[in-house]
Amino acid sequence: MKLKTVKLDNTDKILVYNIGDVHYGNENCDREAFKKVVDEIENNPNAYWLSTGDLLEVSLKDSLGDVYKSLSLNEELNEILEILRPIKHKCFGIVGSNHHYRVEKRIGLNFDALLCKLLEVDYLGLTGYLRIIVGNVGYYLALHHGIGYGKSKGIKANNLVYFGNVAKGFDIYMIGHLHSFMYFVENDLVLDKKHNKVSNIYSHYVITGHFLKYRSSYAERKLLKPTPIGCAVLELKGGQSVAQKNIDVFFKTC
Numbered sequence: 001m002k003l004k005t006v007k008l009d010n011t012d013k014i015l016v017y018n019i020g021d022v023h024y025g026n027e028n029c030d031r032e033a034f035k036k037v038v039d040e041i042e043n044n045p046n047a048y049w050l051s052t053g054d055l056l057e058v059s060l061k062d063s064l065g066d067v068y069k070s071l072s073l074n075e076e077l078n079e080i081l082e083i084l085r086p087i088k089h090k091c092f093g094i095v096g097s098n099h100h101y102r103v104e105k106r107i108g109l110n111f112d113a114l115l116c117k118l119l120e121v122d123y124l125g126l127t128g129y130l131r132i133i134v135g136n137v138g139y140y141l142a143l144h145h146g147i148g149y150g151k152s153k154g155i156k157a158n159n160l161v162y163f164g165n166v167a168k169g170f171d172i173y174m175i176g177h178l179h180s181f182m183y184f185v186e187n188d189l190v191l192d193k194k195h196n197k198v199s200n201i202y203s204h205y206v207i208t209g210h211f212l213k214y215r216s217s218y219a220e221r222k223l224l225k226p227t228p229i230g231c232a233v234l235e236l237k238g239g240q241s242v243a244q245k246n247i248d249v250f251f252k253t254c
Helices: 031-043 073-090 098-107 111-119 153-166
Strands: 004-008 013-018 047-051 091-094 127-134 137-144 172-175 181-192 197-210 230-237 247-253
Touching: 004 091, 013 031, 013 127, 013 197, 031 047, 031 073, 031 230, 047 073, 073 091, 073 111, 091 111, 091 127, 098 111, 127 230, 137 230, 153 172, 153 181, 153 197, 181 230, 181 247, 197 247
Parallel strands: 004 127, 013 047, 047 091, 137 172, 172 197
Antiparallel strands: 013 230, 127 137, 181 197, 197 230, 230 247
16 A cells, blocks of 8 residues: 655745535535635645545535535535635645545445546545655655544544554544544554564644534534634654654644
8 A cells, every 4th residue: 555755845844734624515614714724825835735525515415414505516516626726736635535425325426536636636545645755854644534423522532543543653643524623642662573673653643623613503403512613734844864753733723
Protein backbone atom coordinates (compact mmCIF):
# COMPACT_ATOMS: atom_id res chain seq x y z
CA MET A 1 0.00 0.00 0.00
CA LYS A 2 1.69 3.19 -1.19
CA LEU A 3 1.74 6.60 0.43
CA LYS A 4 1.23 9.74 -1.58
CA THR A 5 4.33 11.91 -1.15
CA VAL A 6 4.29 15.69 -1.32
CA LYS A 7 7.63 17.50 -1.16
CA LEU A 8 7.68 21.19 -0.29
CA ASP A 9 11.05 22.90 -0.54
CA ASN A 10 12.34 26.24 0.69
CA THR A 11 9.82 26.80 3.47
CA ASP A 12 10.12 27.02 7.25
CA LYS A 13 6.60 25.84 7.92
CA ILE A 14 3.28 25.12 6.27
CA LEU A 15 -0.34 25.18 7.41
CA VAL A 16 -2.60 22.30 6.37
CA TYR A 17 -6.33 22.96 6.74
CA ASN A 18 -8.84 20.15 6.85
CA ILE A 19 -11.94 21.20 4.93
CA GLY A 20 -14.36 18.50 6.01
CA ASP A 21 -18.00 18.05 7.00
CA VAL A 22 -19.02 21.20 5.13
CA HIS A 23 -22.30 19.57 4.05
CA TYR A 24 -22.67 22.19 1.36
CA GLY A 25 -26.29 22.19 0.23
CA ASN A 26 -27.67 21.60 3.72
CA GLU A 27 -29.80 24.56 4.82
CA ASN A 28 -27.67 24.82 8.00
CA CYS A 29 -24.34 24.98 6.17
CA ASP A 30 -22.43 28.09 7.22
CA ARG A 31 -21.33 29.15 3.75
CA GLU A 32 -19.66 32.33 4.97
CA ALA A 33 -17.43 30.37 7.38
CA PHE A 34 -16.57 27.88 4.64
CA LYS A 35 -15.67 30.61 2.14
CA LYS A 36 -13.61 32.40 4.79
CA VAL A 37 -11.40 29.33 5.17
CA VAL A 38 -11.08 28.96 1.39
CA ASP A 39 -10.02 32.61 1.13
CA GLU A 40 -7.38 32.16 3.84
CA ILE A 41 -5.88 29.21 2.00
CA GLU A 42 -5.91 31.05 -1.32
CA ASN A 43 -4.20 34.14 0.10
CA ASN A 44 -1.49 32.41 2.16
CA PRO A 45 1.36 31.00 0.03
CA ASN A 46 2.23 28.50 2.78
CA ALA A 47 -1.33 27.23 3.29
CA TYR A 48 -2.61 23.92 1.88
CA TRP A 49 -5.63 21.69 2.46
CA LEU A 50 -7.03 18.21 2.46
CA SER A 51 -10.45 16.81 3.27
CA THR A 52 -11.85 14.03 5.42
CA GLY A 53 -15.01 14.17 3.33
CA ASP A 54 -18.70 15.09 3.39
CA LEU A 55 -18.03 18.27 1.47
CA LEU A 56 -21.59 17.98 0.12
CA GLU A 57 -24.89 17.11 1.78
CA VAL A 58 -26.13 14.71 -0.95
CA SER A 59 -29.70 14.59 0.27
CA LEU A 60 -31.61 11.98 -1.74
CA LYS A 61 -35.29 11.10 -1.55
CA ASP A 62 -34.69 7.81 0.24
CA SER A 63 -31.75 8.93 2.42
CA LEU A 64 -31.52 10.47 5.86
CA GLY A 65 -31.88 14.24 5.78
CA ASP A 66 -34.49 16.51 4.28
CA VAL A 67 -34.42 16.62 0.49
CA TYR A 68 -36.93 19.49 0.55
CA LYS A 69 -34.62 21.75 2.57
CA SER A 70 -31.40 21.05 0.68
CA LEU A 71 -30.02 22.13 -2.65
CA SER A 72 -30.27 19.65 -5.47
CA LEU A 73 -27.17 17.51 -5.94
CA ASN A 74 -26.48 19.25 -9.23
CA GLU A 75 -26.64 22.71 -7.62
CA GLU A 76 -24.45 21.91 -4.65
CA LEU A 77 -21.88 20.13 -6.79
CA ASN A 78 -21.56 23.01 -9.25
CA GLU A 79 -21.38 25.63 -6.49
CA ILE A 80 -18.73 23.89 -4.39
CA LEU A 81 -16.58 23.24 -7.47
CA GLU A 82 -16.71 26.95 -8.24
CA ILE A 83 -15.66 27.82 -4.68
CA LEU A 84 -12.82 25.29 -4.45
CA ARG A 85 -11.27 25.68 -7.92
CA PRO A 86 -9.05 28.66 -6.89
CA ILE A 87 -7.31 26.40 -4.32
CA LYS A 88 -7.37 23.07 -6.14
CA HIS A 89 -3.59 23.24 -6.74
CA LYS A 90 -3.08 23.40 -2.96
CA CYS A 91 -5.03 20.20 -2.21
CA PHE A 92 -3.21 17.10 -0.90
CA GLY A 93 -6.24 14.88 -1.46
CA ILE A 94 -9.75 13.88 -0.38
CA VAL A 95 -11.00 10.63 1.17
CA GLY A 96 -14.38 8.95 0.77
CA SER A 97 -17.26 9.75 3.10
CA ASN A 98 -20.68 8.47 4.09
CA HIS A 99 -22.89 11.23 2.63
CA HIS A 100 -21.15 10.94 -0.73
CA TYR A 101 -21.44 7.15 -0.55
CA ARG A 102 -25.23 7.52 -0.85
CA VAL A 103 -24.77 7.96 -4.61
CA GLU A 104 -22.58 4.88 -5.02
CA LYS A 105 -24.91 2.80 -2.87
CA ARG A 106 -27.86 3.57 -5.12
CA ILE A 107 -26.45 3.73 -8.64
CA GLY A 108 -22.90 2.37 -8.40
CA LEU A 109 -21.16 5.67 -9.16
CA ASN A 110 -18.22 6.55 -6.91
CA PHE A 111 -19.20 10.14 -6.19
CA ASP A 112 -16.02 10.91 -4.22
CA ALA A 113 -13.87 9.89 -7.17
CA LEU A 114 -16.07 11.90 -9.55
CA LEU A 115 -15.85 15.01 -7.36
CA CYS A 116 -12.05 14.73 -7.26
CA LYS A 117 -11.86 14.22 -11.02
CA LEU A 118 -13.99 17.30 -11.68
CA LEU A 119 -11.93 19.35 -9.23
CA GLU A 120 -8.67 17.86 -10.57
CA VAL A 121 -7.35 16.74 -7.19
CA ASP A 122 -6.30 13.32 -5.89
CA TYR A 123 -8.89 10.87 -4.59
CA LEU A 124 -7.13 8.99 -1.80
CA GLY A 125 -9.67 6.18 -1.38
CA LEU A 126 -11.52 5.36 1.81
CA THR A 127 -8.31 5.85 3.79
CA GLY A 128 -5.64 8.32 2.81
CA TYR A 129 -1.94 7.85 3.63
CA LEU A 130 0.32 10.82 3.07
CA ARG A 131 3.98 11.73 3.50
CA ILE A 132 4.43 15.48 3.53
CA ILE A 133 8.06 16.59 3.35
CA VAL A 134 8.75 20.13 4.59
CA GLY A 135 12.37 20.98 3.97
CA ASN A 136 14.02 17.67 4.85
CA VAL A 137 11.47 16.63 7.49
CA GLY A 138 8.85 14.03 6.60
CA TYR A 139 5.45 13.95 8.28
CA TYR A 140 3.20 10.89 7.98
CA LEU A 141 -0.56 11.41 7.98
CA ALA A 142 -3.43 8.94 7.99
CA LEU A 143 -6.90 10.22 7.05
CA HIS A 144 -10.34 8.64 7.26
CA HIS A 145 -13.81 10.14 7.26
CA GLY A 146 -14.55 8.47 10.59
CA ILE A 147 -17.12 6.10 11.98
CA GLY A 148 -19.56 5.81 14.82
CA TYR A 149 -21.80 8.08 16.77
CA GLY A 150 -21.55 9.37 20.30
CA LYS A 151 -22.66 12.22 22.52
CA SER A 152 -19.75 12.03 24.94
CA LYS A 153 -16.17 13.11 24.38
CA GLY A 154 -14.99 9.72 25.59
CA ILE A 155 -16.83 7.83 22.86
CA LYS A 156 -15.51 10.23 20.22
CA ALA A 157 -11.97 9.85 21.52
CA ASN A 158 -12.29 6.05 21.42
CA ASN A 159 -13.43 6.18 17.78
CA LEU A 160 -10.39 8.31 16.97
CA VAL A 161 -7.89 6.13 18.83
CA TYR A 162 -9.32 3.04 17.13
CA PHE A 163 -8.02 4.42 13.84
CA GLY A 164 -4.51 4.34 15.31
CA ASN A 165 -4.98 0.64 16.03
CA VAL A 166 -5.84 -0.03 12.39
CA ALA A 167 -2.88 1.79 10.81
CA LYS A 168 0.04 2.03 13.23
CA GLY A 169 3.03 4.34 13.37
CA PHE A 170 1.74 7.55 11.77
CA ASP A 171 2.57 10.99 13.11
CA ILE A 172 -0.97 12.30 12.68
CA TYR A 173 -4.38 10.63 12.58
CA MET A 174 -7.34 12.66 11.35
CA ILE A 175 -11.05 11.81 11.19
CA GLY A 176 -14.17 13.86 10.60
CA HIS A 177 -17.79 12.69 10.78
CA LEU A 178 -18.26 13.50 14.49
CA HIS A 179 -18.88 17.24 13.94
CA SER A 180 -16.58 18.40 16.70
CA PHE A 181 -12.94 19.23 17.35
CA MET A 182 -10.61 17.18 19.52
CA TYR A 183 -6.86 16.96 19.75
CA PHE A 184 -4.49 14.94 21.91
CA VAL A 185 -1.10 13.24 21.69
CA GLU A 186 -0.38 9.60 22.49
CA ASN A 187 2.99 7.99 23.18
CA ASP A 188 3.46 4.38 22.04
CA LEU A 189 6.40 2.04 22.56
CA VAL A 190 7.14 0.34 19.25
CA LEU A 191 9.54 -2.50 18.56
CA ASP A 192 12.11 -1.55 15.91
CA LYS A 193 13.35 -4.95 14.68
CA LYS A 194 15.72 -3.43 12.14
CA HIS A 195 17.71 -1.56 14.81
CA ASN A 196 17.01 -4.00 17.66
CA LYS A 197 15.45 -1.43 19.98
CA VAL A 198 12.16 -0.13 21.36
CA SER A 199 11.30 3.34 20.07
CA ASN A 200 9.02 6.07 21.39
CA ILE A 201 6.43 7.04 18.78
CA TYR A 202 4.38 10.16 19.35
CA SER A 203 1.09 10.27 17.44
CA HIS A 204 -1.19 13.30 17.16
CA TYR A 205 -4.91 12.50 17.07
CA VAL A 206 -7.37 15.00 15.56
CA ILE A 207 -11.14 15.19 15.06
CA THR A 208 -11.42 17.86 12.44
CA GLY A 209 -14.50 20.09 12.97
CA HIS A 210 -17.51 20.98 10.81
CA PHE A 211 -19.45 23.82 9.13
CA LEU A 212 -23.06 23.32 10.27
CA LYS A 213 -25.10 25.85 12.25
CA TYR A 214 -26.86 24.42 15.28
CA ARG A 215 -30.25 26.15 15.39
CA SER A 216 -33.06 23.98 13.93
CA SER A 217 -30.47 21.44 12.79
CA TYR A 218 -30.26 17.67 12.98
CA ALA A 219 -27.97 18.10 16.01
CA GLU A 220 -30.52 20.18 17.89
CA ARG A 221 -33.31 17.76 16.98
CA LYS A 222 -31.25 14.90 18.44
CA LEU A 223 -30.37 16.95 21.56
CA LEU A 224 -26.68 16.90 20.72
CA LYS A 225 -24.44 19.50 22.30
CA PRO A 226 -23.58 22.45 20.03
CA THR A 227 -19.96 22.50 18.91
CA PRO A 228 -17.91 25.35 17.38
CA ILE A 229 -17.92 25.85 13.62
CA GLY A 230 -14.50 25.70 12.01
CA CYS A 231 -11.70 23.35 11.04
CA ALA A 232 -8.55 21.75 12.33
CA VAL A 233 -5.27 23.20 11.08
CA LEU A 234 -1.88 21.46 11.18
CA GLU A 235 1.30 23.49 11.48
CA LEU A 236 4.23 21.47 10.16
CA LYS A 237 7.69 22.96 10.50
CA GLY A 238 10.62 22.35 8.21
CA GLY A 239 14.16 21.47 9.16
CA GLN A 240 17.26 19.57 8.13
CA SER A 241 16.54 16.23 9.82
CA VAL A 242 13.77 14.09 11.29
CA ALA A 243 14.99 15.09 14.74
CA GLN A 244 13.58 18.55 14.02
CA LYS A 245 10.04 17.24 13.44
CA ASN A 246 7.62 19.73 14.98
CA ILE A 247 3.83 19.45 14.88
CA ASP A 248 1.26 21.86 16.21
CA VAL A 249 -2.52 21.54 15.85
CA PHE A 250 -5.11 24.24 16.43
CA PHE A 251 -8.73 24.94 15.68
CA LYS A 252 -9.69 27.68 13.24
CA THR A 253 -12.98 29.10 14.50
CA CYS A 254 -15.18 30.94 12.04
